[in-house]
Amino acid sequence: MVNFTVNGRAQGFEGDEEMPLLWFLRDDLRLTGTRFGCGAGLCGACTVHIDGVAVRSCQTPLRTLQSKRVVTIEGLSPDGRHPVQRAWVSHDVAQCGYCQAGQIMQAASLLTRTPSPSDQDIDRAMAGNICRCGTYQRIRAAIKDAAKERA
């Protein structure tokens, strides 16, 4: 049995502990905001926070989660008004929206560690998150706005 929390709620998992966190979130908890994009840690659509750090949930076996704190897009803020989420809305970042939960989780993690990121910091932190619609310019602008608001 692996015990951990997801968005503050205790979870115990019994079963194939090699299963990535992604599928536990989606199929078992029905927290579908965390997306399947590549299954190989190449696109970032499945990004969640584990103990506050952005992690690819498709590459995170459940066995590694003992006593960890998992936060998904659904738990990023109680009311959907985290500064990053607000900035995303004000820039109308999303086109199809599929990758954006992962982008937001990645950006929120970046701002925790680097409160006012440079373009280079943003490139480095966000290069692992693909947006096929091509919203990168707005993502960059939204991150900068969120940084200002947090400052």
Added chain:
Amino acid sequence: MNTIENVSRRHFLEGVFTAGAFVLASRVVPRSVWAQTPAVRTNADMAALNPSVYLGIQPDGTVFIVTHRSEMGTGIRTSLPMVAADELDADWKRVRIEQGIGDTRYGDQNTDGSRSIRDFYEAFRQAGASARAMLVSAAAAQWNVPASECTTQNHEVVHQASGRRLAYGALVPAAAKLPVPKAGEVQFKPKSAWKLVGQETSTYDQQDIVTGKAQFGLDVFREGMVHASIEHPPVLGGTVKSLNDKGALAVKGVQQTVTLDTFKPPHLFQPLGGVAVIASSTWAAMQGRKQLKIDWNDTPHGGFESEAFKKQLIQTVNQPAKVARNLGNVDAEFGKGGKVLEATYYTPLAAHASMEPPAAVADVRDGKATVWAPTQNPQAVQDAVSAVLGIDKKDVICHVTLLGGAFGRKSKPDYAAEAAVLSKQLGKPVKVVWTREDDIRFDYYHTTAAVYHKASVDGRGRPTAWLHRSAFPPIASTFAPGAREPLGFELDLGLVDLPYDVPNIRAENGPADAHVRIGWFRAVSNNFHAFAAHSFADEMAKAAGRDSLEFLLDLLGPGKVLDLKSQGVDYSNYGAPYDKYPIDTRRLRRVLEVAGERSGWGKRKPGNGWGMGIAAHRSFNTYVASVVEVEVSAAGVVRVPRIDQVVDAGVIVNPDRVRSQMEGAAVMAVGLARTGEITAAGGRIRQSNFNDFRVARMNDAPYQVNVHFVESDALPTGVGEPGLPPVLAALGNAIHAATGRRVRELPLTSQKLS
């Protein structure tokens, strides 16, 4: 769709670029025509006042608007309702948007060809205007004043003279008793009174997206549902020779395997065949699949080798071929012995790679099927599912989720048909989820192409004769087995509509075999046709030592409406009537001129690894000019600091979404040009995921894309696709300006730029 045997061009156009008679007729259909009860009633249907299939109003004032076109990121789910709400003078905050199921009562639903606004702008105006007229009549009757004295304002009818006002909701019961006005009986608002159309409007789903609540195809769960992961035949048309599924069945959670029939040609949108692993979870299905041992029977497509194929394609395009357009006499001009330029361009296969891979849920029981799918075309889902199950189309209900990207891929509902076949066999709801590897290896690919250009030029470098010729495995092959020649529309996208003012023009097209499924990808054959034509135009400019923009304007001449008919071209014009949406090269000139002004064109001397390139292209009835700025490092790494996109798409409904489409198209174009390549060996696709089919990322995407609109009162036209083609050529032209190296092949990774 199984009935398509003889793919005549006209027939095909009806299927793919509809907007034909039916859509025109359905724009203003009064309710009474819909004798049959819809399979699923919308809130709009059930609303007390329901003057249109697209719109209903409740007595509490809530306005329901149905979007029947699919939301894949263009913002159409917001933009079409804006059109209706504006005519209604509705309070946007009181509008609820709902997604229509697949149903012919809405007219065409194939959300491709960048034509949702173009084809349904008037229908949605009519829906809003009809409701508004009925509410006004109801208020006028209650006040006992002429309707002409009443106006509307923000969800109320107003009688100016007496200062009386009535809320829409309060008028609904009386308005619902009135006849629905026919087309032509209601007046649309003048542009000066528009409140929503033309305003920056946030998309309806934005908050749900940023909180993870938005529902895509992968997010559908049904009671008792099982999960399927399918190993497809590695070579197109292959079948299972032998299967050992012991290892798969030993995986915890795996319930069984199902061998699927391979399609009978043409493949259309039928399942590919293969072996499905059925399990209690997605993960178990995927794990089980890895344990399958399958021997395949390959088909002759197993001989497909990209490198040899490329050589053949380039050979084909360098030989005379079928004439698709002829103006004057290029041969006579070439015979005069003047200066001649020629060049051959090449672009590879590419994958759509939408972030959400294909996925669908089907529940088949009692001879009826219900499907939930991220589809661009729910009516095609109905067709494909009914064909594969042998049931009536009316017994297939297709619910449309949000689409996690699509770009043309999700117009082809093979994945929904797979779910339906499995659900029927298993007697329970089934979710099919493609892996990224499945998506990259079994796409309906953007085709590979070779394009040849030859021109004789006068003393100023201006062409006196221009011959161009393309060859590519055609989309036609998806509809007719072994088809080697494109359907007419494939040439109408950038080949026969070369807009330049040259006295002698001939366009030709040569045959090519398809060994993988070929489909339409954002902007379709415009991409390679435009890349080649506008690169070649730039080659001519540079050969003459002239400024590229000045040369292009000269090449376009003073501007006019092209008369292609007299040149032997039956031009399909994206399914739009030519008299209303002609090729007007004055508009092409205008976007170029604005691009020159807004991009800072000509202000800095190119060279030493820095340069700008320009190109303009009309596609989907829309005119776009692109200026691309590049920096090429000594190692040959291309950076794109800035792109300017100038757009004339007629009336703009939601400027912010048009801008976002132009931004996204620029990013996609740069990614495609830089690394977008699919290749095959032994008929098997070599690439598998985002590590080897690379798309643009934050750190290598254009840093800044500026979008400029040409103000226009022309009819609204497409915006989803036209932003892509000119960027490809402008990028190549910029690299030439920066380095002196001409890009004749994509992707850029295939050549040395330093």
